[in-house]
Amino acid sequence: MRVADVQASGVGARHGDVVVALADLRQGGLDTLQAMEGMVAEHPGVPWIALVSPETPAHEPRVTSLLRDCMAVFTSPIDFPRLYEALDRLAQGGVPARSEPDMPGLVGSSDAMRALRISLRKYAPVDLPVLVTGETGTGKEVAARVIHQLSPRAAQPFVAINCGALPGNLVQSELFGHERGAFTGATTRRIGHIESASGGTVFLDEIGDLPLDAQTSLLRFLQEGTIVRVGSSQSLRADVRVLAATHVDMEKAVAAGRFRQDLYYRLNVLRVQMPALRDRGSDVELLAQHFLDTFRQQHDCRALAFSAAARRALRAFQWPGNVRELVNRVQRAAVVAEDSLISVYDLDLPGRPGHAPAALDRVRVSAERDALVACLRETRFNVSECARRLGIARVTVYRLCKKHGLALDELAHSSA
Numbered sequence: 238m239r240v241a242d243v244q245a246s247g248v249g250a251r252h253g254d255v256v257v258a259l260a261d262l263r264q265g266g267l268d269t270l271q272a273m274e275g276m277v278a279e280h281p282g283v284p285w286i287a288l289v290s291p292e293t294p295a296h297e298p299r300v301t302s303l304l305r306d307c308m309a310v311f312t313s314p315i316d317f318p319r320l321y322e323a324l325d326r327l328a329q330g331g332v333p334a335r336s337e338p339d340m341p342g343l344v345g346s347s348d349a350m351r352a353l354r355i356s357l358r359k360y361a362p363v364d365l366p367v368l369v370t371g372e373t374g375t376g377k378e379v380a381a382r383v384i385h386q387l388s389p390r391a392a393q394p395f396v397a398i399n400c401g402a403l404p405g406n407l408v409q410s411e412l413f414g415h416e417r418g419a420f421t422g423a424t425t426r427r428i429g430h431i432e433s434a435s436g437g438t439v440f441l442d443e444i445g446d447l448p449l450d451a452q453t454s455l456l457r458f459l460q461e462g463t464i465v466r467v468g469s470s471q472s473l474r475a476d477v478r479v480l481a482a483t484h485v486d487m488e489k490a491v492a493a494g495r496f497r498q499d500l501y502y503r504l505n506v507l508r509v510q511m512p513a514l515r516d517r518g519s520d521v522e523l524l525a526q527h528f529l530d531t532f533r534q535q536h537d538c539r540a541l542a543f544s545a546a547a548r549r550a551l552r553a554f555q556w557p558g559n560v561r562e563l564v565n566r567v568q569r570a571a572v573v574a575e576d577s578l579i580s581v582y583d584l585d586l587p588g589r590p591g592h593a594p595a596a597l598d599r600v601r602v603s604a605e606r607d608a609l610v611a612c613l614r615e616t617r618f619n620v621s622e623c624a625r626r627l628g629i630a631r632v633t634v635y636r637l638c639k640k641h642g643l644a645l646d647e648l649a650h651s652s653a
């Protein structure tokens with residue numbers, strides 16, 4: 238690797254050299270920024286890596302836009318092994334993981350992710366509900382957190398609630414709180430999740446699972462900005478922005494009478510559709526490398542990157558569990574990998590030489606799904622009873638439903 242300082246000597250590249258530019262924004266003022274902008278514009282084909290310090294004003298539009306043109310951003314103290322890896326990857330034609338400085342949790346540079354970022358930036362400052370839709374594991378909660386972080390409410394709480402996991406008889410009290418003595422067991426007054434997010438944002442995941450009575454209370458809150466604790470008749474003001482997410486078809490839920498149409502209209506003012514991972518092109522490689530790098534920061538691990546075959550397999554796989562499945566596979570691969578390059582075997586993906594089409598795995602998965610559906614039907618979709626009969630926790634029933642793409646309400650409806 239040769240290092241050239243543009244200001245001192247300019248860049249001279251021999252045929253076949255890979256040129257990577259480091260934009261060192263840790264010092265300097267407006268003139269440095271101006272010089273950098275000029276160089277980035279002059280060399281659009283050159284991959285740029287930015288070095289910034291915690292003092293760099295990353296939120297200033299000119300700096301943000303410059304950082305957006307960089308393939309990777311490193312904050313001082315610079316993690317040099319990671320920087321060398323990023324340079325190495327670029328030299329091999331790869332691209333380091335890319336996340337925008339103001340959206341650090343959201344990695345990806347596909348067209349779909351670029352369009353998503355544009356929507357998130359537009360919606361964040363507008364104090365209206367946002368409905369985030371998309372398949373399981375696509376990053377709906379990540380998107381909701383980004384909206385909150387970019388909003389004027391960023392310094393206030395962000396409270397995430399999985400509506401599907403709230404016990405049916407306690408939904409109202411969990412969301413809106415209760416007064417002492419409101420029901421058996423209510424020995425003290427309790428603040429609900431919405432009140433506890435005061436000044437900030439509440440994220441209602443799996444909103445399609447909200448029972449009808451709680452839907453009515455939520456609608457009143459969205460219309461009037463007031464809540465009533467269970468067991469009280471007093472309305473309380475609550476200044477909270479509502480973001481909601483669902484993986485079910487809400488139009489169908491409305492048509493079937495399972496979701497209030499007026500509430501759906503209220504929530505669906507601004508809509509974000511999360512792209513499936515299989516539709517994000519080479520983002521799957523970026524994300525895989527990002528999760529591996531994150532894992533390496535916390536654990537001893539031999540693996541540094543992915544073999545060419547593993548990268549092909551990552552691209553070819555359909556990812557039914559989307560980004561969450563990718564996180565799990567990469568972490569597992571990082572643990573079992575014996576080499577510096579993660580292989581297709583480590584990822585346990587189809588596409589490895591001599592790979593039988595996972596017959597046994599498929600049988601196991603489908604037996605698990607059949608047992609779950611049968612038990613849910615037998616128990617008339619009573620999750621507690623189903624969990625008891627299967628000898629597993631309630632939360633595991635929800636997790637298995639998610640894993641097998643089963644929407645409880647739709648299943649119950651189709652079985653009715």
Ligand SMILES: Nc1ncnc2c1ncn2[C@@H]1O[C@H](COP(=O)(O)OP(=O)(O)OP(=O)(O)O)[C@@H](O)[C@H]1O
Pocket residue numbers: 342343344345371372373374375376377378379380442482484524560561564639
């Ligand atoms: N673009 C991304 N960049 C980095 N990490 C991501 C991205 N998208 C998702 N993740 C990670 O993937 C996992 C799943 O994301 P998340 O929980 O937001 O998905 P979800 O769509 O809300 O899932 P569910 O439908 O199950 O509620 C998390 O660990 C999250 O950090």
